[in-house]
Amino acid sequence: MRPGHRVPRYSLVNWGICVPSGCTHRDVEYSVAEYLRNQTAATGITFNVRVEPQMCQVRDPQPWDRNTTWAVRFFVLVLCVAILSTVYDRSTKTQPKQNDWCTAFSLDKNLRWLFSTRSSPGDIQAVHGIRFLNAVMLIFSHKSMAMFFNPYNNRTAMSESLGQPWTVIGRAASLYTDPFLLFSGMLTSYSLFGRLMKQQPIRLKNEYISRLMRIVPPLAALILFCTYVLPLWGSGPQWNLVVGHHADICKQHWWRNLLFIHNYFGFSEMCLTHTHHLGIDTELFAVAPLFIFVLWRWPRRGLFALLLLCTVGTAARYYTTIVNQLSNYIYFGTNIQRLFRTADYMYSFPPHRSTVYIMGILLGYALRKYQGAQLSRLQLRLGWLAATVCVLASLLGPAPMGHISYVYNSTHAAIYAAFAPIAWCLFFSWIVFVSHNGYTNKLTRLFSWRGFQVSTKLSYAIYLTQFPVFFFNVGRRRHIHHYYNFISIILDTNEFISIFLASVALTVLFDAPFQNLKKLLIKRPASPAIKSKAPATTPSTASQLTDTLKSPEQPPTDPHSHPHAD
Template sequence: MAKYWIELILLIWINLCIILTIADDNTVDILPSSSLDSLDNDEIIRVLTNDNESTTENFTSELLLNELKNTVQKFWSTSVILKADKANPYYEKFADKISIETQRLLEIVPGFDPGAGNVSSSCKKHSKIFQRELKKLSLWALKMYDATAKMPSGLLNGNVNQFGDFDECLSVEGSEGIRGKYCLAFIQLNVDQSRPDLKHLHRLVQSHYLFKNNYTDLGHRIPRFGTIHWAVCIPEMCTANDVEIALHNTLEKYVDGTGINFTFRVEREMCQVQNTKSLPRETIIVGLFFTGLIILSISAAIFEYYNVNVSEIILAFSLKRNYLKLVSLKQSNDDIPTLHGIRALNAFLLILGHKSMAIIFIPFINRTEMSENLGHPWTVIGRAASLYTDPFIMLSGLLTSYSMIKQFNNNGGIDVKKEYISRFFRLVPTLIALILFCTYILPQLGSGPMWKLVINHHAENCKKSWWRNLLFIHNYCGFEKICLTHTHHIGIDTQLFLFSPIMVWLIYKWPKYGSIILGGLAIISTGLRYFVAYYKELNTYVYFGASTQQLFDTANFSYSLPTHRLTIYIIGIFIGYLLRIYPKEYKMNKFVIKLGWIFSSLATLSAFFGPANMGSINYIYKPHHGAIYNAFAPIGWCAIFAWIIFLSHTKNTNAWISRFFAWRGFIIWTRLSYAIYLTQFPVFFYNVGQTRNPHHFAFIRLIVNIPELSFIIITAVILTLLVDMPFQNIKYYLLRRKREVTVINKANKIE
């Protein structure tokens, strides 16, 4: 019985809230207060129950509860109707005044007519209803009008991207089944090039052309900076093509005969309605998969805690075991401590570089001011983002060489099969988990004006080409079509790794001739980078006025190709070889050490600050600038790190920079680095997709976003504990078991 009384109290409270809400809105007097004063208790109950004969004497609490439920439903349906405001209930009473007020409002702030021009018949029909109800000031039509972007202030400061009110638009439910549809139109603003006055204004509006693009360029990975994003709220029956036609007809009358013209593009995917569909079956299945991983990890930890006799493969998922491994500061005798700090530094810089690209998607009220600030030399930290991946390639070559030469010394050869299996377990499971999450889970976790552009577009790419990622050939398939474009580095590294046994064997077997061959390959790779960048006019440095197409071409023809990244990988192989052949107590000449510091420091500083002039707001692109940077900057940037690694490992330095990079705490970052690399772009794009209004640009606050960085680390920790480390444990278990079987077989043969 207590349950019924609790429900009764809750329902009475809900009724009171609804009645008060309706009273506050002053929309319709359902039951005037004067009538309430004249009703006694029995009459109130009869009103609530619609029973003219029943009284309180035979009315049980259970019956009252059921009747109150029906009352709540009636009140709720009434409130929904009132909220929807299918028509203005006061129009007939104040028709003349409303007409005057509407006319004045639309004269001051003209509304967008989605039915303008030769649009479809259904769009034309619903647009007429919208226009009719707007003139009557019906609330739903006012919301649709209100949610559409209007001419803002600050146009000369770059405040041209207007998202309107996304949520208000999608909430519209109007007359005759009309629902709101939110469309984000892409508008290209052009001016008469013979008019210097208009050109100057155009430059300010377009924020000094930080990036140049056409409105037809893809915008899911590199922002359409030069394209205006303008939101319109329209009836659901209108299509993207209808919006293009209506925009053309609306703006043509304002710009006809001027030196200004517009071109439009409205993509079907960028028109959104309120999502009322249930979750896709694939999302549910993938969600169950991740739920199963969590349950398995917790269960394995419980099994391990209570010493339950289960398979070692199940215990590999133990949260307790993997957490202790993650936070452990133990280092093996064969470890190279400075590698962890170098990896952490470049990973942090890479996050800042990637973040600087992601924020360009966001609309800013002071975008022109932002561009002027980004024209200073210090912004090289974001523009040189391509450099920060090169040390990872060098470290990959170094560790591969360092490990394989040890096998040559101990066993006289390399177990290539074991190396490839180890690489598979290191990369593939975590990559699969990320692809599944970003393809089927992430698109369901939010919404926003650009959500489908930066989230759903990547998900659709993954549905088509996920298998290329797992074969590590996705970096050859066009940067525009890659599933999770930031994973191109994994393809490059794996392809170089496949040929690493040959390269290591050459330098180990014939050090002199092997060095000549590898050195020749490095020179050829450097030459390729130079000539391709020069003749195709590419540039890995993001300079002022770089076009979207040029950035895509740079990625496709140079940056994502292993032949163009081979130089750095070979440098890593050489360093790994030197660390093996020179003892840890090897003493170098002090003069040589000083000379090495000077040259490596100058090379690194030249690579980092040398192209700073290309970041100037007035820079004019020259192909040989881009070619020199593309060819030699990676080598220069990695020089200081290579020198620190060699000196520290051979104990020829104890400088502060060496001690800093060798700090033991960086080993935790190393364990997280793969997951951090994978998760940062989904986090960045999630926040971009959720953006609903223009921001004010402040560099430090936006770039060093502590909550965002924290969330990247948290997601990386989760991915590492649930997927990365468990499969690493499985790898070690399988390889150890294989060695044990091999030893037993050898012993049996001897017997």
């Protein structure tokens, strides 16, 4: 069976057929083949018919198995705990002091936090708006992939209308994930350098534990839901392909996700394929202190070493694309094997994605070292010109690749894979740097709007829930569409509302409560009195490096928020 549970199999024609339950898949296969043979006998057209047994469904309600029963009990238990915590929170509001352990799961408390737009001290405001922009672009890209699973009665006309150069914007899903790696590296670097400059103790063990408490509960809850609960919620011609088959994979390989090593095992056998980015980010997060310490201890040598790693990573992406004939963009005529090879050999391999993460580390260092930097009008103009060239080159440069007549060229693909992520991230790095140093304009003020605080808090849950929602609707689709235009298909209001509600539920039931518990379990050390401000280049001691990654200034809005990926 060719892998098609997460990427549409463009080269196959699929039919959904209703037959009596007594028919086997062999009966259906023979009958359809015979019918087509009779219809095309005089045309010279032949069909190779295959009915996959696992795609057959029978309306035969079965009692829940043991695992599903326990999964449902677990979710009911969490909901009950949240309700009891909310009741306690409301009933003790007038008391001088509440028990924080008892209010950790309070829906009132967590919803107030979620929709609060208050900024924390030291927050980098522009990051929230940039994350929102890339998250929206990523959702549209993922939605455009899911929509190709659906049947259309004018598929040829649809393909021709999408064969325009501008559609490369929707095909560049990999581009929109890079800023999340950039900001993960930046916030980690920014907070750690801040602590080193203030001579604060750094406890890395606590920070690794803190990160796990932040990202594991929502991830584990989603795996449990998609594996044992979601498959019972519907049916349809493609249900067993995009929901049932995926659940079977999760039953075997869920542990890889919780160890954050699932990105090494290939997309075709990966549970929750869109979470591969989480594995990459976690692995880079684990080694980030080493990079930061080298840069702090030996600034010039550290800078040279990190720039060398960036160069090696860029060259590796270029070389790998050429040698393996990969493609980071989806063009007309591509095949599913090439897409999976690209994902396995490059897209989910941390060293090939490390360039933008290291750029983030350098950006965090620059924000600390050059805080309050004075830029001349000429420097600002040149900076904005260079940033504009970068964003136009990353978006418009590969535009010919989106044309319906485009023929694959490994050099084009390699240049795009190697340099587009760098150009795209340089544009946002410049925006963050100038806005953080007080040089504002309409664009920086837009990205710094306080309302984007809410999208940042929801971003991790949106990242997790979008694919299950998309494929739930794909699996239960029983009628054909007529394609009118791209916008009418992409802007499915019901789907986006479902993603929003699912994200709110996941955040207030699992994300926020465990962040509350994390704060109670892991106490931040008090800052020591500092007689004088340490320069950015002051070396730290080895004992200082035995400790953290995230500043207490950055709770939910920091290295641990992810919307990505694909």
